[in-house]
Amino acid sequence: MLSLTRLLPLLLFVALVGCGSGASADAGESNGGAGGAAAGGAAGAAGVGGDPAGGSAGVAGTSGVGGVGQTGGSGGIESCPAVPTCGAPPPDPGPTRDWRHSVASPLIVNTGFANLRGRDLFLAESDEQWVIGKVAYGVTDKDLKDEEVDIWLLRDCAGTSEGDWEFLGTAITTQDGMHPPVEGVDDSGGRVYFQIPAAQRLGRGRHRIHLVVAGDHSSADLYIEVLPDGQQVFVTDVDGTLTTKENEEFTALLTGTLPNVNSGAPEALRAIAARGYRPFYLTARPEFLVGRTREFLEVYGFPPGIVHTTTTLTGATGNAAVGYKLGELNATYAKGFPVIYAFGNTASDAEAFASAGVADGRRMMYQFTDSSFGCTRFDDYSALVPTLSALPLGCLYW
Numbered sequence: 506m507l508s509l510t511r512l513l514p515l516l517l518f519v520a521l522v523g524c525g526s527g528a529s530a531d532a533g534e535s536n537g538g539a540g541g542a543a544a545g546g547a548a549g550a551a552g553v554g555g556d557p558a559g560g561s562a563g564v565a566g567t568s569g570v571g572g573v574g575q576t577g578g579s580g581g582i583e584s585c586p587a588v589p590t591c592g593a594p595p596p597d598p599g600p601t602r603d604w605r606h607s608v609a610s611p612l613i614v615n616t617g618f619a620n621l622r623g624r625d626l627f628l629a630e631s632d633e634q635w636v637i638g639k640v641a642y643g644v645t646d647k648d649l650k651d652e653e654v655d656i657w658l659l660r661d662c663a664g665t666s667e668g669d670w671e672f673l674g675t676a677i678t679t680q681d682g683m684h685p686p687v688e689g690v691d692d693s694g695g696r697v698y699f700q701i702p703a704a705q706r707l708g709r710g711r712h713r714i715h716l717v718v719a720g721d722h723s724s725a726d727l728y729i730e731v732l733p734d735g736q737q738v739f740v741t742d743v744d745g746t747l748t749t750k751e752n753e754e755f756t757a758l759l760t761g762t763l764p765n766v767n768s769g770a771p772e773a774l775r776a777i778a779a780r781g782y783r784p785f786y787l788t789a790r791p792e793f794l795v796g797r798t799r800e801f802l803e804v805y806g807f808p809p810g811i812v813h814t815t816t817t818l819t820g821a822t823g824n825a826a827v828g829y830k831l832g833e834l835n836a837t838y839a840k841g842f843p844v845i846y847a848f849g850n851t852a853s854d855a856e857a858f859a860s861a862g863v864a865d866g867r868r869m870m871y872q873f874t875d876s877s878f879g880c881t882r883f884d885d886y887s888a889l890v891p892t893l894s895a896l897p898l899g900c901l902y903w
Contacts, residue, residue, distance in 0.1 A: 585781035585900030588809055589662035591713040595724065596657045596670035602719040605652055605677075614721055617643030621654075622795045623697075623716055623727025625811040626688055627738070627785070629840045630731055634707055635687045638697035638716050638727065639792065640678050646793055646818055648695025652678050653719035656699050661710045670715065673705055689836060690816050707731050711809070725796065730783060730811060734841040736901045739777055740834065740858075741848040743788040743798060746770075746871050747807070751851075754794070763801050767871065769886030771806045776893040781900025782845050784810025785837065789829050789853075791820040826853040827860075834861035845899070849873075855880045 604610040624637035636656050640649040656673040663669065681694035690696070697716060701707060709731050717724045745751035748764035757764045778784055784807070788798060795814045802812070813833055815821050821829045834844060834857060847858040850871040858868040859878035868880040869889075875882070883889060 583898075585779065585898055588711055588778070591659060591662035591711065591728070591809070593659055593664045593669050593713075594667050595715055596667050596672075598655060598657075598717045598719075598722055598724075601722055602653065604720045610649060610652055610720060613642050613647050613649050616645065616647050619718070619721070619723035620646060620793050620796075621716060621718060621723050621725040622792060623714060623725050624688070624690055624816075625727050625813060626729045627783070627811055627837065627840060627842060628707075628729060628731045629842075630709060630733060632731075632840070634701040634729070634731075636673070636676070636697060636699040636701065636714050636716075636727070636729075637687055637690050638725065639693075640695045640697065640718055640723075641793070648678070648681075648693070649718070650678050650680050650695055654678060654697050654699075655717045655719055656697075657715040657717065658701075658705070658707075659713040659715070660707070662713050671705065673701060673714075674699065675719070689832070693816070709733060726799075728809070728811060732783065732840075732842060733901050736783060736842050737781075737845040737899045738783045738785045738837060738842050739774075739846040739848070740785040740787050740837075740844050740863075741774065742850060742854050743786060743801070744790070745850040746848055746854070747805075748801070754790070754797070758797075763797070763804055766801075766805045767886060769890070773886040773889045773893060775806070775808050776890045777846065777896065778808035778810070780893070780896040781898050782896070783842075784808050785844075786810055786812045787830055787833055788812075788814055789821040789826040790814045791818055792816050793818065794820075823853060827856045830854070830857035831860050834858070834863070838862070849880075852877070 620641045620643075622639055626635075626637070628634060638654065640652070640654060641647055642649060654676045656676060658671045658673050659669060660671055676697045676699040679692050679694060679696040679698065682692050684692040684696060684698045686692065687698055692698070707729060712729045712731070714727045714729060715724060716727070741747065744754060747767060747770050748754065749767055750764070753764040774784060786798065786802060786807075790798060792814050795812060798812055798814065815829055830853070834847075837844060838861065844861065844863050846867045846869060847854075847863045848869045848871065849855065849858060850873045852875065855868065855870060855873075855875040855878040858880065865879060866881055868878070870880045870882050871886075872884050873882060
């Protein structure tokens, strides 16, 4: 039998976003159409988009993807170190504590399932370091306000036991608009904004943060990657780019399963990540789907990276999706992290990638011919693997 915790988020999502018609609607973005003859990838063995300025010509291969010049070098090393797994079990949170609001807060909690979520971040080494989250409950995503959330850190993702966690402190969830925006996240109420103390500042690398609501021990994780200036990243959409259909998340929510994955996609993204470029999973899904997005990526074996949804309850489609993704990409560049490749499958992806300045030959559209922004079509992830595996090393981050 279908559980309410699976059905109610779907009903909310459908009501707020709408399924649209045909292949043009999905869980987060509108597909600008998928017709047209194959283009772009036909360059074949010559390679497309080599970057002489970076010191690397296009790499030969059937995928039509160009080589990329390396910025900063990698010290002559032959491989990049593996990203840590962050696999320690959660810390022991101790006993639950009394609610600060003994009547109002239990009423909110009893509206339904907990939907605590955290906001992943790429940070430059000089950036202020914040932990950002949101605490909400039930099908209406009701905010839990003015309540305690404990913040735990698995520094450098090191350690294998619950005793390896470091307690950072306790945050109080916000009332609407009480806190100024941080890292582009507006205060919509129920937010966690916690500045990491100077004495516990994060160093270069990948770190796991564990959030625990003191009153009921609902919890969620987020990840922060502190990167040196010039560290290159690659960005990918999720719906229809990594999943097999644009609107597959709807039916997957209904059945309590995960969407299917496009063949070869995990292997292709692991290939580029193995060369030292950091993954950025950028989807215009609603914020409450961040947990399911993480689960999809983990189950199918995608490389660990940073996951961003919108920070809204409805997500974004069409022009709103373009604006959202363009803003995220511009912020990434502004931090000093150039985008080396971008993968998508819709007109909104193509426009955002081109407008952000991702280089020609590196704006990749899966089974979608872009006639407006000069993106490169490809139809088979497996065909990209030889080229991506031959990219110059880009591991500046460890």
